[in-house]
Amino acid sequence: MLIDTPQFGKKHRLHERIIESVMFLFALFSMLITVGIVVILTRESFLFFSDPKVNLVGFLTGRDWQPMIDQFGFLPLLNATFTTSIIAMLLGIPVGLFVAIYLAEYANDRMRGILKPTLEVLAGIPTIVYGYFALTFMTPLLRSLFGQSRVEIYNTASAGLVIGILVLPMIATMAEDAISSVPKELRLAAYALGGTKIETTFKVVIPAALSGLSATFLLALSRAIGETMVVALAAGAGPKLTANPFKAAETITGYIVRISGGDVSYNSVDYNSIFALGLVLFLITFTLNLVSRKVSTIFHQEYE
Amino acid sequence: MQSSLAFGSEENVLSLMEKRRKVSLIWQVVFLLATSLAILFLVLLLFSIIDSTFGYAALAYEVEPSSLVEGRQHLSEFSRLQLEETARSRLSSGILRRVEYEKPIADRSDKDLTALLEQYVVKPSVLRTWGLWESLTNQDEIEMYLQEQDQAVLTFKNWLTFDFLFADQSANPLYAGIRTALLGSLWIILITFLFAFPIGVGSAIYLQEYAKPNRLSRLLQLNIFNLSAVPSIIYGLLGLAVFVRAMEGLTSGSVFSTTVDTTANGRTILSGGLTLGLLVLPIIIINTQEALKAVPDSLRMSSYCIGATKWQTTWGQVLPVSIDRILTGTILALSRALGETAPLVVIGASTFISVDPSGIFSKFTTLPIQIYQWSARPQGAYRNVAGAAIIALMILLMILNSSAIIIRDRLSKKKRMEA
Amino acid sequence: MNTTNLAENLLTAFPTQSIAEPARTIIRLQDVNIRYGTFHAVKDASMDIYEHKVTAFIGPSGCGKSTVLRSINRMNDLIRGATLEGKVLFNNEDLYSKDVDPVLIRRRIGMVFQKPNPFPKSIYENIAWGARVNGYKGDYDELVETSLRSAALWDEVKDKLKQNALRLSGGQQQRLCIARTIAVQPQVILMDEPASALDPIATSRIEELILELKQAYTIVIVTHNMGQASRVSDYTAFFMVDANRTGYLEEYEQTEQLFLNPVHKKTEEYISGKFG
Numbered sequence A: 001m002l003i004d005t006p007q008f009g010k011k012h013r014l015h016e017r018i019i020e021s022v023m024f025l026f027a028l029f030s031m032l033i034t035v036g037i038v039v040i041l042t043r044e045s046f047l048f049f050s051d052p053k054v055n056l057v058g059f060l061t062g063r064d065w066q067p068m069i070d071q072f073g074f075l076p077l078l079n080a081t082f083t084t085s086i087i088a089m090l091l092g093i094p095v096g097l098f099v100a101i102y103l104a105e106y107a108n109d110r111m112r113g114i115l116k117p118t119l120e121v122l123a124g125i126p127t128i129v130y131g132y133f134a135l136t137f138m139t140p141l142l143r144s145l146f147g148q149s150r151v152e153i154y155n156t157a158s159a160g161l162v163i164g165i166l167v168l169p170m171i172a173t174m175a176e177d178a179i180s181s182v183p184k185e186l187r188l189a190a191y192a193l194g195g196t197k198i199e200t201t202f203k204v205v206i207p208a209a210l211s212g213l214s215a216t217f218l219l220a221l222s223r224a225i226g227e228t229m230v231v232a233l234a235a236g237a238g239p240k241l242t243a244n245p246f247k248a249a250e251t252i253t254g255y256i257v258r259i260s261g262g263d264v265s266y267n268s269v270d271y272n273s274i275f276a277l278g279l280v281l282f283l284i285t286f287t288l289n290l291v292s293r294k295v296s297t298i299f300h301q302e303y304e
Numbered sequence B: 001m002q003s004s005l006a007f008g009s010e011e012n013v014l015s016l017m018e019k020r021r022k023v024s025l026i027w028q029v030v031f032l033l034a035t036s037l038a039i040l041f042l043v044l045l046l047f048s049i050i051d052s053t054f055g056y057a058a059l060a061y062e063v064e065p066s067s068l069v070e071g072r073q074h075l076s077e078f079s080r081l082q083l084e085e086t087a088r089s090r091l092s093s094g095i096l097r098r099v100e101y102e103k104p105i106a107d108r109s110d111k112d113l114t115a116l117l118e119q120y121v122v123k124p125s126v127l128r129t130w131g132l133w134e135s136l137t138n139q140d141e142i143e144m145y146l147q148e149q150d151q152a153v154l155t156f157k158n159w160l161t162f163d164f165l166f167a168d169q170s171a172n173p174l175y176a177g178i179r180t181a182l183l184g185s186l187w188i189i190l191i192t193f194l195f196a197f198p199i200g201v202g203s204a205i206y207l208q209e210y211a212k213p214n215r216l217s218r219l220l221q222l223n224i225f226n227l228s229a230v231p232s233i234i235y236g237l238l239g240l241a242v243f244v245r246a247m248e249g250l251t252s253g254s255v256f257s258t259t260v261d262t263t264a265n266g267r268t269i270l271s272g273g274l275t276l277g278l279l280v281l282p283i284i285i286i287n288t289q290e291a292l293k294a295v296p297d298s299l300r301m302s303s304y305c306i307g308a309t310k311w312q313t314t315w316g317q318v319l320p321v322s323i324d325r326i327l328t329g330t331i332l333a334l335s336r337a338l339g340e341t342a343p344l345v346v347i348g349a350s351t352f353i354s355v356d357p358s359g360i361f362s363k364f365t366t367l368p369i370q371i372y373q374w375s376a377r378p379q380g381a382y383r384n385v386a387g388a389a390i391i392a393l394m395i396l397l398m399i400l401n402s403s404a405i406i407i408r409d410r411l412s413k414k415k416r417m418e419a
Numbered sequence C: 001m002n003t004t005n006l007a008e009n010l011l012t013a014f015p016t017q018s019i020a021e022p023a024r025t026i027i028r029l030q031d032v033n034i035r036y037g038t039f040h041a042v043k044d045a046s047m048d049i050y051e052h053k054v055t056a057f058i059g060p061s062g063c064g065k066s067t068v069l070r071s072i073n074r075m076n077d078l079i080r081g082a083t084l085e086g087k088v089l090f091n092n093e094d095l096y097s098k099d100v101d102p103v104l105i106r107r108r109i110g111m112v113f114q115k116p117n118p119f120p121k122s123i124y125e126n127i128a129w130g131a132r133v134n135g136y137k138g139d140y141d142e143l144v145e146t147s148l149r150s151a152a153l154w155d156e157v158k159d160k161l162k163q164n165a166l167r168l169s170g171g172q173q174q175r176l177c178i179a180r181t182i183a184v185q186p187q188v189i190l191m192d193e194p195a196s197a198l199d200p201i202a203t204s205r206i207e208e209l210i211l212e213l214k215q216a217y218t219i220v221i222v223t224h225n226m227g228q229a230s231r232v233s234d235y236t237a238f239f240m241v242d243a244n245r246t247g248y249l250e251e252y253e254q255t256e257q258l259f260l261n262p263v264h265k266k267t268e269e270y271i272s273g274k275f276g
Helices: A014-050 A056-061 A075-106 A109-124 A127-146 A156-180 A184-192 A197-208 A210-225 A229-234 A252-261 A269-303 B002-006 B010-053 B080-090 B093-102 B110-122 B132-137 B139-148 B162-166 B179-210 B215-228 B232-246 B248-252 B269-293 B297-305 B310-338 B342-347 B367-376 B380-416 C003-013 C065-072 C102-108 C123-133 C140-150 C170-183 C200-213 C226-232 C255-260 C265-271
Strands: B054-061 B124-129 B152-158 C025-036 C039-050 C054-058 C082-090 C109-112 C188-192 C218-222 C235-241 C247-254
Touching: A014 A269, A014 B179, A014 B215, A014 B232, A014 B269, A014 B310, A075 A109, A075 A156, A075 A197, A075 A210, A075 A252, A075 B010, A109 A156, A109 B010, A127 A156, A127 A229, A127 B010, A127 B367, A127 B380, A156 A210, A156 A229, A156 B010, A184 A197, A197 A210, A197 B010, A210 A269, A229 A252, A229 B367, A252 A269, A252 B232, A252 B342, A269 B215, A269 B232, B010 B054, B010 B132, B010 B380, B054 B132, B054 B139, B054 B380, B080 B093, B080 B110, B124 B152, B124 B380, B132 B139, B139 B152, B162 B179, B162 B380, B179 B215, B179 B269, B179 B310, B179 B367, B179 B380, B215 B269, B232 B248, B232 B269, B232 B342, B248 B269, B269 B310, B269 B342, B297 B310, B297 C102, B310 B380, B310 C123, B342 B367, B367 B380, C025 C065, C025 C218, C039 C065, C039 C218, C039 C235, C054 C065, C054 C226, C065 C082, C065 C109, C065 C188, C065 C218, C065 C235, C065 C247, C102 C109, C109 C170, C123 C140, C123 C170, C140 C170, C170 C188, C170 C200, C200 C218, C200 C226, C218 C226, C226 C255, C235 C255, C235 C265, C247 C255, C247 C265, C255 C265
Parallel strands: C039 C247, C054 C218, C054 C235, C109 C188, C188 C218
Antiparallel strands: B054 B124, B054 B152, C025 C039, C025 C082, C235 C247
């Protein structure tokens, strides 16, 4: 017989409460990770800046990073990060956007059947392989195109271009989503007015998808800035402030990986410096991610 | 008449159409170019990997095979008798004793003896390697090189061999293998899974099924999205400070007084696995939430109407229906973790370890890190083994991703035929 | 439509309806007001639902009949922002009091939905699962057979109990949903337009089933089909909407009475099809 409960009294169901609490704690754990990141990075940065050899202004404006002679200016690292990311965007955004437009508006099933898997495979390749590619293919290519005296063995251009290829699938897929989600009616209206497909795409669809596209580009930039292994292998070791992308220079991420990969004792200035730079990196990417979210909601309202 | 004039004369309209048509055509070409570029990149990438993995290598022998046996250029040309004799006469006494002890020379295979002689007597080293493309197209240059280096012997090398898979790290790229790195990767992924899967799925269930739409839930949700976009190296820094340093007692095993390796001090598989676990956690949560969202509400409603509680509904109805998508997403997240390099380098993967990892408290290296270290070395042959290691890594990833798809298909089929 | 003709049809439909039977109240609504956030969905609903009778809720769309139905087994709780004032008494127990566990209510007051939604499990499991989570300790095979027989489905599925329930036809799925509800031994079965997604043959089978089931259970059925209400129910409640889109109970009577001799003008207008 079914256990008869004539009364509807509240059952205790303790084990349900426990399960729910445990899952709540798990969910809270993710909050803990963020707190951990912020706390750790801030704390170690604080230690870094409290070292007498280091000062904040010097850090932010200094053009030399040579710990040996107590120079801790991070501009060379920032500049290299900047250079590689810009080059990456110059390659990734146009190509990615055009591939996205092609996929969304023009591609037939056969082309789609080739392109989509290609993008998926490219997206799934680990970054270390891209780094290898930069070193063994891109750099020799650049050196043969522009001359071995112009292009150094390690250079930011090579790394930047490969990072561009790396973010290409991400840009293409997200941009395609953004473009495809523009309602059909907008396109049909434009055609009905006598617009060609291209005019419709550029003058109607793209502006309508602007929120999604801006979010995509910002996220891609954030990804490029945070990229490590490609620059670690191909861009060079040793901070150098230079505007020439054919020269070697070390980025923020490259520096962190080099120092932590070597022999570094806890509580040394070097150890603390990687956290200070980590904090800078975190702030930059976090801001970009936040802005990307905001942008996608701000623009979104206009067209709905 | 006014209105049509405002649009210009007939000729104007036609020439404008012509221009517009041209513009359309140009852009279509541009799009096709972009598409071809994307495909080209993939082809070039794969090509450069394959190129390094196969090709000619010029070897220099410390002791020429021809000096051991007249007229034989390569050990592979030795007869069985010659192999045994050379082994007995040329191996140093210490090595000979050990070799005999492990397995008498007479019982060993030809291949085995050849390998022994190669490693201890002939001792080849690589002078230069050529990629596959060059090997096939640039015969003249290779010939010239051989002329200059008259001691060199040319062989066609396939760097990706079974020996490669099972050998350990070695200073000589000819004998280097990825066994230690492969084991390290697998151990770490295991820890990553054990750590991130329960927490990730549990969090997702809470957020999706239990959480009320208040500020806290929104904050948690936003936080997870932000975490998924944080650069992986930051997780490395976090892991370094927390797992390696602050929790050294736990991660090195000294708390359990089972310190396997007294020099590991926190830079262990456990630390690596936990760090990557933090990294994939947001991905697993987001994926699981999507899987749960896809379950129609009507299922939950009918379950409640039978008198089932929320947990009974979640466990007995919602999860069984969404488990295929959850598992697939988790496996894909793990394959992402498998390819991660930066966070583990920051944690402190070992640069040279000769001993396979024996447990979670061991020092480690992983396959991507091995690739990194080999790639970074300028000597030619290291590029080749790096290429071979990359192919091994990609095959491993392919196996992992395929199994994700197979699992998903199996479970979906089961859902439809459920008993 | 000619009311007199309808009346004749009804008399042929209920030849043996006895009006003078004393009926026990099993559910009582007292001044029930339901709001979704600030929207007043139902106002001042008061009625008695009698044991072992079929009560039909009819009325135009948006009049709150489904809302009232859902409030009886507290399924409304699952809708964000839903609140209830007043009392819903089940065997004289206030269902909305703080000490009451909604989960237990739903075992005693079951529900069948408009769109059949069997669990994506086998036919056997559909019935066994509900019993299991409620702690059934008896013979499951027997329970499954009894429930399927009561739902007039046993003969059609007895050879394929392990088959996935989703492979049954719409009508069969709905009877399965009724079977799984019966399996946990409720006292009341609520039905929200149970046949509106089914073809006419399946519909009439459901209606036959309802008439059989009322001997063991109390049934409350929401329907937009007046013919169905007149065929199947002993009591009918007619709900209306006012100018503010708030639903209320316009008239509640024995079915014959409501259809033959409605007291309120609106009732008469609705029945004769003046609005839908």
